[in-house]
Amino acid sequence: MADQPIPLRRILAANAVALAPSAIALAVLYGYGALAGRPALIALAGIAVVTGVLVQRYLGSLARFARFVGELAAEREPAMPRLQFAPATEELAAAAATLSAGWRRQRASIDNLAASAQAIVDGLPDPLIAVDRQRRIVRTNLAAVALLGQAGPDRDLSTALRHPQLLSAVDTLLETGADGNFASAERRAVDLVLAGPPEIDVVAHLQRLPRAAADGSLALIVLHDITAQRRAERMRADFVANASHELKTPIAGLAGFIETLRGPARDDAAARERFLGIMAEQADRMRRLVDDLLTLSRIEQHEHARPAAAVDLDHVLRGVLDLLQLKASSRSVTIELEVAPALAKAVGDHDELTIVFQNLIDNALKYAKPSTAVRVVARPAGQGTISVSVSDEGDGIPAVHLPRLTERFYRVDTARSRQLGGTGLGLAIVKHVVNRHRGRLDIQSTPGRGSTFTITLPAVG
Numbered sequence: 001m002a003d004q005p006i007p008l009r010r011i012l013a014a015n016a017v018a019l020a021p022s023a024i025a026l027a028v029l030y031g032y033g034a035l036a037g038r039p040a041l042i043a044l045a046g047i048a049v050v051t052g053v054l055v056q057r058y059l060g061s062l063a064r065f066a067r068f069v070g071e072l073a074a075e076r077e078p079a080m081p082r083l084q085f086a087p088a089t090e091e092l093a094a095a096a097a098t099l100s101a102g103w104r105r106q107r108a109s110i111d112n113l114a115a116s117a118q119a120i121v122d123g124l125p126d127p128l129i130a131v132d133r134q135r136r137i138v139r140t141n142l143a144a145v146a147l148l149g150q151a152g153p154d155r156d157l158s159t160a161l162r163h164p165q166l167l168s169a170v171d172t173l174l175e176t177g178a179d180g181n182f183a184s185a186e187r188r189a190v191d192l193v194l195a196g197p198p199e200i201d202v203v204a205h206l207q208r209l210p211r212a213a214a215d216g217s218l219a220l221i222v223l224h225d226i227t228a229q230r231r232a233e234r235m236r237a238d239f240v241a242n243a244s245h246e247l248k249t250p251i252a253g254l255a256g257f258i259e260t261l262r263g264p265a266r267d268d269a270a271a272r273e274r275f276l277g278i279m280a281e282q283a284d285r286m287r288r289l290v291d292d293l294l295t296l297s298r299i300e301q302h303e304h305a306r307p308a309a310a311v312d313l314d315h316v317l318r319g320v321l322d323l324l325q326l327k328a329s330s331r332s333v334t335i336e337l338e339v340a341p342a343l344a345k346a347v348g349d350h351d352e353l354t355i356v357f358q359n360l361i362d363n364a365l366k367y368a369k370p371s372t373a374v375r376v377v378a379r380p381a382g383q384g385t386i387s388v389s390v391s392d393e394g395d396g397i398p399a400v401h402l403p404r405l406t407e408r409f410y411r412v413d414t415a416r417s418r419q420l421g422g423t424g425l426g427l428a429i430v431k432h433v434v435n436r437h438r439g440r441l442d443i444q445s446t447p448g449r450g451s452t453f454t455i456t457l458p459a460v461g
């Protein structure tokens with residue numbers, strides 16, 4: 001940057017000050033007659049010229065020094081100026097440069113700290129909101145922005161979360177007594193349901209900081225999503241209720257028949273024979289239910305561990321068909337099996353896949369119309385996968401039921417399923433096994449025409 005011209009007034013004033021002692025000395029000499037007027041004036045002129053040059057240089061150095069310090073303050077990194085006509089100023093400039101560098105380093109590390117603090121807060125999976133003493137939003141993390149939208153500066157918490165319970169809990173947390181101390185405990189938790197869709201069950205954890213942070217934050221609100229936990233709790237409760245209900249009917253049946261056999265039918269051999277037959281059926285139903293429950297719980301226990309054996313699906317499917325052939329014949333249903341030539345092996349567990357196809361083909365036989373065919377087709381499905389589809393020409397399933405079909409105990413027609421000896425756990429078992437295999441289950445069905453259940457599994461290699 002070009003040097004700014006030095007104001008004339010300053011040059012004159014500086015020259016006057018520098019010249020004053022010499023002028024006074026010459027005037028005194030002149031006054032005492034030690035110096036004639038002409039030489040005195042010549043001497044004064046000479047001194048004025050030299051002083052003028054020196055003062056000009058000195059003022060130039062000072063101006064450069066002032067500009068240098070100004071640029072340091074503006075956080076630029078100016079080159080150190082040459083200030084040889086003002087030596088002390090040169091040292092001052094060096095000291096100012098060091099001071100400024102230190103200050104800049106500190107600023108950088110404070111900026112760094114602030115950025116890392118925000119990065120840490122942003123990295124938290126749960127939405128976090130910091131409010132100040134007046135309950136205004138000071139800071140939010142990414143999860144909070146994703147959930148509640150961007151909060152403008154100085155907005156009251158109620159503009160982002162309109163929950164009277166939460167707002168009054170925050171107010172209580174921030175309340176101070178007459179002595180200026182906080183009136184309540186430093187943390188509390190509030191249960192909330194955030195309006196959907198989808199509705200989210202949340203626990204809001206409120207925490208008051210020991211003192212206000214630099215940005216004014218005084219209370220932190222963390223919203224912890226417990227929807228999945230609540231759903232799991234509900235499912236567990238439903239499951240126990242359903243399992244008990246399923247067991248209650250055959251147990252009540254057995255108790256009733258025992259009562260009858262002890263009393264009215266004690267001496268009736270024909271009735272006894274008939275009742276014992278029904279009792280055996282009920283006992284068998286309970287055994288199947290317990291077997292299915294045990295299978296489900298065993299598969300669930302290691303659902304996270306993916307099976308890794310190479311399974312020959314042709315072999316598995318032929319084994320299942322052998323088992324179900326009798327049932328098929330009794331319902332006059334034929335089973336057609338088509339396995340693509342040289343089909344790759346699937347990655348999985350032989351026994352669990354047997355259970356899967358046994359359930360699917362058993363369902364197809366159960367719900368097929370008599371004298372129709374059930375088709376089982378295994379073929380490559382692209383991208384290193386194999387699909388096995390089981391199609392029947394049965395009643396089909398209305399679309400509303402499809403999403404819930406794999407829930408435990410879910411049946412389209414409960415009475416019919418029970419009458420056919422079903423527990424309603426078959427497809428739940430299928431889904432768990434398929435999940436464990438990192439596979440997929442697709443269900444297609446047209447009411448009145450039939451259904452196709454397709455399992456896609458990873459192939460070996």
Ligand SMILES: Nc1ncnc2c1ncn2[C@@H]1O[C@H](COP(=O)(O)OP(=O)(O)OP(=O)(O)O)[C@@H](O)[C@H]1O
Nearest residue numbers: 363364367411412413417422423424425426427451
């Ligand atoms: N191929 C199918 N055609 C029509 N409905 C079906 C078919 N497969 C399953 N469903 C319906 O889905 C429901 C659930 O099937 P799932 O196999 O889980 O139970 P289930 O067959 O009743 O009993 P089980 O536990 O003995 O298999 C059945 O009750 C039935 O309503």
Ligand SMILES: [Mg+2]
Nearest residue numbers: 359363426427
């Ligand atoms: Mg079934």
